[in-house]
Amino acid sequence: MLSRTTPRLRGPITRIPRAISTTPTVHSIHTYNALRIISRTTAASQKSWIPIQPSQQPRAFSASALRTAETRVINVPAMAESISEGVLTTFHKQVGDYVEQDEEIASIETDKIDVAINASDSGTIAKLLVNEGDTVTVGQAVIELSLEKRDASQSAEVQPATEAKESKDGQSATQPMSQPETKPKPKKESTAAPAPSKPAAPVAGAQGPVSAYKGSRAERRVYKFANFAFVDEILNVMQERMARMRLRTAERLKQSQNTAAFLTTFNEVDMSKVMEFRAQNKDTVLQKHGVKLGFMGPVARASALALKEIPAINASIENDDTIVFRDYIDLSVAVATPKGLVTPVLRNMERLSVVGIEKGIAELGKKARDGKLTMDDLSGGSFTISNSGIWGSLFGTPIINVPQTAVLGIYGIQERPVAVKGQVEIRPMMYTALTYDHRLVDGREAVTFLTLVKKYLEDPASMLIE
Numbered sequence: 234m235l236s237r238t239t240p241r242l243r244g245p246i247t248r249i250p251r252a253i254s255t256t257p258t259v260h261s262i263h264t265y266n267a268l269r270i271i272s273r274t275t276a277a278s279q280k281s282w283i284p285i286q287p288s289q290q291p292r293a294f295s296a297s298a299l300r301t302a303e304t305r306v307i308n309v310p311a312m313a314e315s316i317s318e319g320v321l322t323t324f325h326k327q328v329g330d331y332v333e334q335d336e337e338i339a340s341i342e343t344d345k346i347d348v349a350i351n352a353s354d355s356g357t358i359a360k361l362l363v364n365e366g367d368t369v370t371v372g373q374a375v376i377e378l379s380l381e382k383r384d385a386s387q388s389a390e391v392q393p394a395t396e397a398k399e400s401k402d403g404q405s406a407t408q409p410m411s412q413p414e415t416k417p418k419p420k421k422e423s424t425a426a427p428a429p430s431k432p433a434a435p436v437a438g439a440q441g442p443v444s445a446y447k448g449s450r451a452e453r454r455v456y457k458f459a460n461f462a463f464v465d466e467i468l469n470v471m472q473e474r475m476a477r478m479r480l481r482t483a484e485r486l487k488q489s490q491n492t493a494a495f496l497t498t499f500n501e502v503d504m505s506k507v508m509e510f511r512a513q514n515k516d517t518v519l520q521k522h523g524v525k526l527g528f529m530g531p532v533a534r535a536s537a538l539a540l541k542e543i544p545a546i547n548a549s550i551e552n553d554d555t556i557v558f559r560d561y562i563d564l565s566v567a568v569a570t571p572k573g574l575v576t577p578v579l580r581n582m583e584r585l586s587v588v589g590i591e592k593g594i595a596e597l598g599k600k601a602r603d604g605k606l607t608m609d610d611l612s613g614g615s616f617t618i619s620n621s622g623i624w625g626s627l628f629g630t631p632i633i634n635v636p637q638t639a640v641l642g643i644y645g646i647q648e649r650p651v652a653v654k655g656q657v658e659i660r661p662m663m664y665t666a667l668t669y670d671h672r673l674v675d676g677r678e679a680v681t682f683l684t685l686v687k688k689y690l691e692d693p694a695s696m697l698i699e
Contacts, residue, residue, distance in 0.1 A: 344481035535689035565614035
């Protein structure tokens with residue numbers, strides 16, 4: 234029987250909820266450290282002291298339990314005035330991954346360029362609101378980001394535990410064996426079946442299960458009837474969704490065919506002088522300017538001089554009734570990429586030298602192959618040059634990039650016998666083709682343009698005095 238004198242207790246006093254009991258005399262229950270005091274309104278007003286188990290101790294209050302991580306929703310960024318939607322092709326990060334601010338999280342494929350979605354803040358990806366392959370619009374929510382910072386203490390706790398486990402494993406691995414030596418027991422004769430041998434390689438023409446012909450491209454079925462037999466071969470077919478860039482390119486090319494009145498004229502150029510000029514200056518240009526001297530520079534410079542004399546080829550038709558003439562030349566350069574054909578624009582080409590044109594085209598080509606082109610790089614353009622000769626093409630008819638009026642195609646250089654001052658000589662010859670819109674450009678103007686290009690390329694020095 235405990236003394237009626239209240240014991241001297243230390244520690245906090247925590248009030249717990251009143252217990253529901255069938256005994257009407259229970260008023261309250263108080264907990265003092267390891268003792269529970271039950272107050273009863275009895276005649277003697279006695280208090281009973283009952284020890285409690287450690288599992289019944291009140292749990293310590295943690296302020297961290299009330300912390301909730303702030304979240305941030307990442308939306309599709311603005312892409313361009315003419316682009317309002319695209320296909321989310323790839324998530325570079327998944328739920329649970331930590332990202333830094335401005336780190337690329339996803340990629341959107343549009344009709345012309347690829348747009349990156351970057352993290353607005355540092356945090357952990359909490360939720361992906363769309364799936365890969367979904368069409369998203371500007372401003373649409375795509376990712377939910379938790380702004381809770383990475384807890385350094387967690388990684389610090391995990392590391393010692395891992396090191397302890399590794400040290401324990403290493404200690405047990407290096408500890409010498411102290412078990413007593415035992416004599417080997419006599420071997421018992423076993424009746425186990427021998428190990429199965431590897432299956433023999435399938436023999437061509439032999440019949441067997443389908444699994445024996447792994448890697449076969451096609452399934453071959455032979456049907457035999459009374460007097461004849463035939464073979465039904467089913468080939469494997471792979472289907473994939475067409476990229477938006479290729480879809481858009483297809484639409485524009487078809488629109489060009491349906492809109493313009495196509496006509497193509499041809500000529501050929503003796504490239505002897507240009508090749509000699511290139512051989513003499515390519516090393517100097519590479520060392521001084523850091524760019525390779527090719528054939529696009531001289532061809533583009535010759536075209537710029539010819540366009541000054543035939544301005545209609547640099548013009549365009551607007552609203553089917555207005556002709557727009559330009560005093561500048563924005564050169565569109567056709568570049569083939571894995572996702573489709575793009576035509577980045579070299580601005581004010583008429584002001585550039587041969588080396589400046591080569592440098593600008595090289596920069597645009599690299600950006601196109603790396604997928605770094607912007608809308609400013611693709612917008613505009615008044616004239617296009619397509620160089621199919623780099624793939625070995627000898628001849629072709631390029632398609633106009635509407636709303637432009639013409640496109641110049643240059644092709645592979647091959648040595649051919651030609652008549653030079655009454656003598657047959659072997660010269661490096663290149664075919665050129667100009668496809669133009671006959672609604673605006675007449676045949677005389679188109680042929681004159683190609684003749685001027687031929688003149689400048691066969692005599693590169695004449696471009697210096699223009």
